[in-house]
Amino acid sequence: MRITAGTTMAAEALLFDMDGTLVDSTRVITGLWRGWCDRHGIDAASLLRVSHGRRTIDTVRLFAPPDLDPEAEAAALTAAAATAREGLVAVPGAAGLLRTLPGSRWAVVTSADRAIARSWLGEAGLPLPEVLVAAEDVAAGKPDPAGYLQAARRLGCPIERAVVFEDAPAGLAAGRASGARVVALATTLGAEALHDHDWVQNLSGVAYTPEKGGRLTFSEANPSFSEANP
Template sequence: MLSSGFPQFQRIRSRMVHLDRTYSAVLFDMDGTLLDSSAVVERVMTDWAVQNGVDPKALLAVCQGRRTIDTIRDFATADMDCEAEAARLEAAEVSDVRGIIAVPGAANLLDRLPPDRWAIVTSAGRDLATRRLTAVGLPIPEVFVTAEDIQQGKPDPSGYLLAVERLNVRAEACLVFEDAPAGIEAGLRAGCDVIAIDFARPEVAAHVCPRVSDFREITFNLS
């Protein structure tokens, strides 16, 4: 089992978490972490599943936190053009931002972080990620790792390791915020501390790291 190697932390009031260490940088997943796009994902993925004879529940159970192309490959028929299908799905998601909201506290936290001390590492493509961040009024980071930048999606740690390299910090000095098991595993495998955000995914509670509902429930130090 992966271990977070997490330092001691305190719970204050019902869910407040204070981290007793200082970090060099903060790395964020996007969907389900900084913003909740689950309404869009459910609409688009369900439509695709029905059109292709796939069980929508099975598809939705595994698509969160992963690149679209990786999810499509899991359900593709032998003659399916997976790259074309993934591109079609992402185009549908880019055009649909109904119901997307920022996770509480996300905008305030990002506004307070120096631009060279944080990054987003997302399984979404750059166009889709930019569209969603803009739709909810969140900033586009200087270090922005998207699906196009990596060969292997989460739970492979390469996305987080690339962000660490671009920020010129050590992985063990980074704090990762994630929501999905695949992303949590990626952060842990990269050597970072990980906090789970369960705003959109209460089932993340079963995973192996501390959790909060949103960014109003946590404090930490940045050097």
């Protein structure tokens, strides 16, 4: 259910997904996948239903025809993404929130490669985190929780005291499996798909205070709070 204005939440550390959570990269990602599908006779709609939040290599392995080398295809897609710029913007509220956070209290956990993450965060005008867990940093991508567990460990925060912000099914599953509290953003799936999650529209009106162990506050900009993630 939607988190109501005035809700507060204990949070020693904040762990953010990137695509759809901090950066609106839909135009770039959709264009790259549609082009790849067209070249190889793959149904783009089927791929796009499951690709968001997953590492490129994991999606390629799911859909590549037997005559393609998944590693080579993923590398080519990653190289194309690293130079993509058009349409990359910050999700509402992301810049304001990140600039208030102590570097030791937040991390980005993304299914993108490190070079893409750094490039896209910069292009969207967002600060770079001290802790960035990217695709090449984990043996298994989302929905496996390894990335979130690694980020919490590197921040020195017990995972149960962290809050994960996510927008995609694979990432939401990873956050829950990690043991962190999860806040979903309705930037990708829409509110109708988030009834099992505490959710906000975007990061507008989300504020953080690091004192006394850390606390999130949700204001009128993101006006029902559930106990789905106690």
